[in-house]
Every structure is written in C-alpha cells, then in structure tokens.
Amino acid sequence: MEAIQHTETIRRTFCRFTIPAVMAMLVNGLYQIVDGIFVGHYLGQDGLTAINIAWPVISILLGAGLMIGMGAGSLISNYRGMRDTTQARAALGNAMLLIFLIGLGISAFLFHFGAQLLTLQGATGQAGEYATRYLQVFIGCSVFAVGASAAPFLVRNDDSPKFATSLMVLGALINTVLDYLFIGKLGWGLKGAAVATVLAQSTVAILALSYFLSRYSTLGLSLQAFQISRDKLSNILMLGSSCLVMYLYTGIMVALHNRLFMEYGSATSVAAYAIVGYLMTLYYLLAEGISEGMQPPVSYFHGEKAHQKVRQTVWLACQVTIVIGISWIALLNLYPKAVIGWFNSDNTALISEAHHGIRLHLFSLFLDGLIVISSVYFMSVGRGGMALVISLGNMLIQLPFLWLLPKWLGLEGVWLAMPLSNIVLAIFALGAMWQSLSRTPAPPTMAPITS
Structure with missing residues (x-):
C-alpha cells in the first residue's frame, strides 16, 4: 500500500486511517440514530418499541456487509503489503460476487422467516404492525443494504479513506432528509423510515461500484477479477466471519433483551432499552471506527513483518478507546435527561426507565470497545479463528447471565446481564491479545519509530 510510508510515524498513520473510519462509522450509525430520533418524536413509545424489535432482523444485512467488507479489506491490504496487486484485485472481485449472492440469500430468508423472528420477540399490537411494515421494505433490497455496509471498507482498503467517508456522509444526509419527508411530512410512519434507509443505501452501493469501475480506483475491476476463487471466497468469509458473528450476537442479544423486558417489564421497558441502545451505539460506532481504522495499517505491517509497528498501533488504539469510553459514560450519567430527550421528551415513565437503564446497563461500556479491538486485531493478522472465538464468546457468555440474573x-x-458478562469476556479477550502481541518477535533491525 503505497500510502503507508516507512518515514511516517505510527501516530500519523493511525490518525490518517482512523479519523476517516470513525467519521464513516458515525455517519453510518446516523442511519439508525436518525431513524430513532424521528420515530421517537413522531410515533412515540410504540414506534421505538417496533424499531427495536425489527433491528435484530435487519442486523443480518449489516453484519453480512461488514463481514465481506472487513474480510476482503484485510485480504486486500495483506496482498498490497506483499506488493501483489493482481491478487488484491482478485480479492476485490470475489468480494463483489459475495455481496450479490449473500444479498439474494438474505432476501429469501427474510421473506420466509422474517415475520416469525418478529413474533418470537413478542411483537404484538401496534408495535408489531409497525415492525412488520419496516421489515417488508428491506426484503427486496437486501443486495443494496449488504453492498452499502461493505462499501466503505472496500473503498478504504483501496487507499481512498476520504472517499469512503464522503460516501457515508452522502448516504446519511439522504437518509435524514428523506426521514423528515416520509415520516414528518407524509406520515408514512415506520415504513417511511425503512424506505429512506433503503434509498440512501442504494445510492452508496451504486456510487461505490462506479468508483471501482473508474480510473480513480487504485486496484480497479476487470472481468478477470470476477473469476471465482474458492481460496479467496473462503479467506474473505473466514477473516470477516467474526464481524458477522459480532452483528448476529448484537441482534440476538437485542432480541433476547426485548423478550425479557416484555416478560419482566413492559413495552415501556423495551422502548427505554431502545433509547439506551442508541446511546450505546454512539460509543460502539466510535470504537468500531477506531478498530477498523487500525485494521489497514496493522494488516500491512503484519504482511511486512514489522511487528513492533503492529504493537504500537494496537496499543494506541486501546488508549484512545478507553479515554473515549470513560468520557462517554461520565457524560451520560451527568446529563441523562438531555440525551434521552433526543428521542423522547414528554413521556415521564419512559424517561425515568431510560435513565435507570443508563446507570445499570452502560457502566462497563468502555470494555466493549476493547473487545472489538481484540477481535479486529486477530482478524488483521490473519488469525480469523481466534477473532471468531472472541465474537462467539461475546454472545455465549451473556446467555447464563440473561438466564440467571432476571430470575x-x-x-x-435484565439491565445488568450485558455489563457483567462484558467484564468476564474482556479478561479473556484482552489477555489473549496481550499474549499474542508479547510473543510476536520484533525484527532484529529496525529504524526507530516515533509515536
């Protein structure tokens, strides 16, 4: 990757890739958060409950795109670190094939099983009707949703982080304007939120494809790049599988929480959980952006066998993630009514329950960011299996907490299950990452690095 220069400091390389990645993730997250803001103010508690019930199903699309984007991105950067442009281009072409095939497969899955997945979470009444309308819009547009989710990572690993960010900014702006039009002006409700999101995602996916077919792409695409390679496909899926599992874990955990909140609380509890989830998502997007910005240089340095640079980059990512996480937790606890008011300011019971959820559910939030970094680190150095173990552990370790604590x-x-399980998983994940970084030998000769 020509853009990573040997004379460039670790801090500068990290910032150059991480800042656009963080911006892209925040902008990408605005799809969900803006939907929540409009739905909360125009449709109230039923709308927030419905969108939180629909989200676990939609997360399948986002996770599939992230799996392809991160898996192919790691593979592309590794090949570029080895100066093998032909193989990097082939990895990009096979990623495009996966977007199309997996998108069609998810459309079929949602068509046959989407309604049942909503019912399992306790979707009934007005909230259930809203959630069904929201999901129906995505069934025929899964390819665009998967493509839009993968696009920023593929473009970023093509050495165009600024363009990747610009794509996501454009998509978020389109989504915001259409949300206002469809929900606020035309009264389309939750279906309007879904249509706005799909139109924005389609724009991002089409523009990304146009970029790769243009002269501005470093790798570019040709018919030869679309030759199916079992090795490329399996490597992309293996390297990115932890990202898919992470999203599936999030979706399954949200679904289980929804069910338990309905059982031990009420629809108000689910709506409060939706608000707390949006606030948690803001930090999670920052942490994910940091880890994704860390990925291209770590993959490159690993391919170059510059192990000391790998260690420095990962440690810098951990420091930034901890500072941001603790700061966000403090802000939420100091000004809870102000941030809850972004989503609803007139339902006293909902505001009280959301405030209670912030105190109990988010106190160990910064550890979640470190867990994400550990998973992306192992993926970046070609240890997709270990990344997958951490992602699976993130899901499985919560199950006993969700089973026992509500009883x-x-x-x-229900509120405490996630933060307590995060503490246990963080001990394992961070220990494994530290052990891996410590065991990796530094090269015998290396120019001094300033960080």
Missing part, C-alpha cells in the same frame, strides 16, 4: 433480580437483572 434473581427481576427487571434489574
């Missing part, structure tokens, strides 16, 4: 503590146990 002991009732509604408060």
Whole structure:
C-alpha cells in the first residue's frame, strides 16, 4: 500500500486511517440514530418499541456487509503489503460476487422467516404492525443494504479513506432528509423510515461500484477479477466471519433483551432499552471506527513483518478507546435527561426507565470497545479463528447471565446481564491479545519509530 510510508510515524498513520473510519462509522450509525430520533418524536413509545424489535432482523444485512467488507479489506491490504496487486484485485472481485449472492440469500430468508423472528420477540399490537411494515421494505433490497455496509471498507482498503467517508456522509444526509419527508411530512410512519434507509443505501452501493469501475480506483475491476476463487471466497468469509458473528450476537442479544423486558417489564421497558441502545451505539460506532481504522495499517505491517509497528498501533488504539469510553459514560450519567430527550421528551415513565437503564446497563461500556479491538486485531493478522472465538464468546457468555440474573433480580437483572458478562469476556479477550502481541518477535533491525 503505497500510502503507508516507512518515514511516517505510527501516530500519523493511525490518525490518517482512523479519523476517516470513525467519521464513516458515525455517519453510518446516523442511519439508525436518525431513524430513532424521528420515530421517537413522531410515533412515540410504540414506534421505538417496533424499531427495536425489527433491528435484530435487519442486523443480518449489516453484519453480512461488514463481514465481506472487513474480510476482503484485510485480504486486500495483506496482498498490497506483499506488493501483489493482481491478487488484491482478485480479492476485490470475489468480494463483489459475495455481496450479490449473500444479498439474494438474505432476501429469501427474510421473506420466509422474517415475520416469525418478529413474533418470537413478542411483537404484538401496534408495535408489531409497525415492525412488520419496516421489515417488508428491506426484503427486496437486501443486495443494496449488504453492498452499502461493505462499501466503505472496500473503498478504504483501496487507499481512498476520504472517499469512503464522503460516501457515508452522502448516504446519511439522504437518509435524514428523506426521514423528515416520509415520516414528518407524509406520515408514512415506520415504513417511511425503512424506505429512506433503503434509498440512501442504494445510492452508496451504486456510487461505490462506479468508483471501482473508474480510473480513480487504485486496484480497479476487470472481468478477470470476477473469476471465482474458492481460496479467496473462503479467506474473505473466514477473516470477516467474526464481524458477522459480532452483528448476529448484537441482534440476538437485542432480541433476547426485548423478550425479557416484555416478560419482566413492559413495552415501556423495551422502548427505554431502545433509547439506551442508541446511546450505546454512539460509543460502539466510535470504537468500531477506531478498530477498523487500525485494521489497514496493522494488516500491512503484519504482511511486512514489522511487528513492533503492529504493537504500537494496537496499543494506541486501546488508549484512545478507553479515554473515549470513560468520557462517554461520565457524560451520560451527568446529563441523562438531555440525551434521552433526543428521542423522547414528554413521556415521564419512559424517561425515568431510560435513565435507570443508563446507570445499570452502560457502566462497563468502555470494555466493549476493547473487545472489538481484540477481535479486529486477530482478524488483521490473519488469525480469523481466534477473532471468531472472541465474537462467539461475546454472545455465549451473556446467555447464563440473561438466564440467571432476571430470575434473581427481576427487571434489574435484565439491565445488568450485558455489563457483567462484558467484564468476564474482556479478561479473556484482552489477555489473549496481550499474549499474542508479547510473543510476536520484533525484527532484529529496525529504524526507530516515533509515536
């Protein structure tokens, strides 16, 4: 990757890739958050409950795109670190094939099983009707949703981080304007939110494809790049599988929480959980952006066998993630009513329950960011299996907490399950990453690096 220069400091390389990645993730997250803001103010508690019930199903699309984008991105950067442009281009072509095939497969899956997945979470009444309308819009547009999710990572690893960010900014702006038009002016409700999102995602996916077919792309695409390679396909899926599992984990955990909140609380509890989830998502997007910005240089340095640079980059990412996480937790606890008011300011019971959820559900939030970094680190150095173990562990370790704590503590146990399980997983994930970084030998001769 020509853009990573040997004379460039670790801090500068990290910032140059991470800042656009963080901006892209925040902008990408605005799809969900802006939807939540408009839905909360125009449709109230039922709308927030419905969108939180629909989200676990939609997360399949986002996770599939992230799997392809991150898996192919790591593979592309590794090949470019080895100066093998032909193989990097072939990895990009096979990623495009996966977007199309997996997108069609998810459309079929949602058509046959989407409604059942909503029912399993307790979707009934007005909230259930809203959620069904929201999901129906995505069924025929899964390829665009997957493509839009993968696009920024593929473009960024083509050495165009600024263009990747610009794509996501454009998509978020389109989504915001259309949300206002469809929900606020035309009264389309939750279906309007879905249509706005799909139109924005389609724009991003089409523009990304146009970029790769243009002269501005470093790699570019040709018919030869679309030759199916089992090795490329399997490597992309293996390297990115932890990202898919992470999103599936999030979706499954949201679904389980929705069910338990309905059982031990009420629809108000689910709506409060939606608000707390949006606030958690803001930090998660920052942490994910940091880890994704870390990925191209770490993959490159690993391919170059510059192990000391790998260590420095990962440590810098951890420091930034911890500072941001603790700061966000403090801000939420100091000004809870102000941030809750972004989504709803007139339902006293909802505001009170969301405030309670912030205190119990988010106190160990910064550890979630470190877990993401550990997973992306292992993926970046070609250890997709270990990244997958961490992602699976993130899901499995919550299950006993969700089973036992509500029985002991009732509604408060549902709120506490995630933060307590995060503490346990962080001990394992960070220990494994530290051990891996410590065991990797530094090269015998290396120019001094300033960070």
